[in-house]
Amino acid sequence: MPHQLIASPFLEQHLLVRPGHEDGLLLPEANYEELRAHHPAQPAPAWMVGAVRDQWGLDVSGRLIGDYLLIRQPSTWGYSRASWEINLGCNYACKHCYLGLKVYSGMPLDDKLACLRIMAEAGVLWLQITGGEPTVDKDFMPSYRAAFELGMMLTISTNASLLWREDLLEMFERFPPYRVTVSMYGATRDSYDELTQRKGAWDLFIRGMDAARAAGLPLRMSVIVTDDNAAEEQAMVELCERWGVEYNIFTNMTPTIYGGAESLTAQSKDHLRMRKQFTGCNAGHTFFHTDPHGLVSICKIGRDDQINLPAEGIGGLARLGEIADRLMLRTGGCSGCTLSGSCTVCRPLAKHYQEAKAPLGSYCQHGMKKAG
Incomplete structure (x- = not known):
């Protein structure tokens, strides 16, 4: 049977989420670690049974936690x-x-x-x-x-x-x-x-x-x-x-x-x-x-x-991080721009507009000011 809940790290936090639903719960680290250590052939801790019922109206009391909960392991890579x-x-x-x-x-x-x-x-x-x-x-x-x-x-x-x-x-x-x-x-x-x-x-x-x-x-x-x-x-x-x-x-x-x-x-x-x-x-x-x-x-x-x-x-x-930092630098036609602090597009997107020889008014403040 597919899992109904996911406990997972998320950046510096831990979440309990349910596929098919937009809402979720923020888990204290101690609760997440308790779930990680919990045997899948045992029922869930009482705090989780109550939290899941209150959040989604889902009754998991008495059910083996491994039957419905997938626990994501921590990652050292930091992507979410x-x-x-x-x-x-x-x-x-x-x-x-x-x-x-x-x-x-x-x-x-x-x-x-x-x-x-x-x-x-x-x-x-x-x-x-x-x-x-x-x-x-x-x-x-x-x-x-x-x-x-x-x-x-x-x-x-x-x-x-x-x-x-x-x-x-x-x-x-x-x-x-x-x-x-x-x-x-x-x-x-x-x-x-x-x-x-x-x-x-x-x-x-x-x-x-x-x-x-x-x-x-x-x-x-x-x-x-x-x-x-x-x-x-x-x-x-x-x-x-x-x-x-x-x-x-x-x-x-x-x-x-x-x-x-x-x-x-x-x-x-x-x-x-x-x-x-x-x-x-x-x-x-x-x-x-x-x-x-x-x-x-x-x-x-x-x-x-x-x-x-x-x-x-x-x-x-x-x-990837170093590549991102390099691509975001104001280079090419954006070098030395006096309005770069309030630009409305990122450098990679501006580069595409420049390659397409698009009118400045479609992406750049300089063109928008002239059009105004």
């Missing part, structure tokens, strides 16, 4: 989150996609599973599985199950086109995801199919969303506003609200990961918004990204100086 592109392939061809070419390629299943084991050993508790479209990958289901069994809280980023499949829904029921994040590309068939450049995409989206909602999946919508669907922004929001699904709105298009400008043509100029000030991030230090070939980078954007995880193993991650 990661994202993984299982495949860049996709059944859509969205005009705004930052990935560029949708290439169906990647590692064999054995290497995928090896990378997941390394992620778990590195301390990753929250893992985002993305693509491309992850559910079209032939190894998605065994990879998802393996990540779940390793004790990761899983987020799936998807276009929902295959969420109606019974095998997927049965797997999600047995191994609940932490979250299913669905990208939304329009509120009508015409705009949706136009942006995705796939006839019938809207019908698959609705079919998948109907099935996912009926199954009670923990959904969150990413409302993508582009030149094709800008007139439907409010209609997309209203559809999310009618469904009772949380949503975030994304309006600023970015260049491709190769520095290509083709994705920027989807930008709705009226919806280009000033980003918040970039104050730093944990990329490369407590977070990392893995591409379909097992190449690790500090994040999805900063992909320079990648580490070959299948070849180097977990030891390769020792270089």
Whole structure:
């Protein structure tokens, strides 16, 4: 039977979390160590029985703790989150996609599973599985199950086109995801199919969303506003609200990961918004990204100086922090910038905009001031 609870280190803390649920409990270190020392063939300590009942309404009294609790061991690596592109392939061809070419390629299943084991050993508790479209990958289901069994809280980023499949829904029921994040590309068939450049995409989206909602999946919508669907922004929001699904709105298009400008043509100029000030991030230090070939980078954007995880193993991650610090330096066209202290994009993203020869107003304060 799959575990229902996970006790795990998380950075300098310890958590008790439940797959399929967003809430969790902060564990004192002494309680975490007590669970580590607890024999799996014994019932849980009284404090845990009460805490689990109060937090989730889950009755574990009298049950053997090993039947429902997975205990993650401490890691010396200090990572807590990661994202993984299982495949860049996709059944859509969205005009705004930052990935560029949708290439169906990647590692064999054995290497995928090896990378997941390394992620778990590195301390990753929250893992985002993305693509491309992850559910079209032939190894998605065994990879998802393996990540779940390793004790990761899983987020799936998807276009929902295959969420109606019974095998997927049965797997999600047995191994609940932490979250299913669905990208939304329009509120009508015409705009949706136009942006995705796939006839019938809207019908698959609705079919998948109907099935996912009926199954009670923990959904969150990413409302993508582009030149094709800008007139439907409010209609997309209203559809999310009618469904009772949380949503975030994304309006600023970015260049491709190769520095290509083709994705920027989807930008709705009226919806280009000033980003918040970039104050730093944990990329490369407590977070990392893995591409379909097992190449690790500090994040999805900063992909320079990648580490070959299948070849180097977990030891390769020792270089990631230094790589992150170097990539974040203001270099190239940003050297000596007088506004760098209040810049709204990180250096790796600015580099992509510069490579794409994007207008300064789409990412830089200097261009925004001239436009104003």
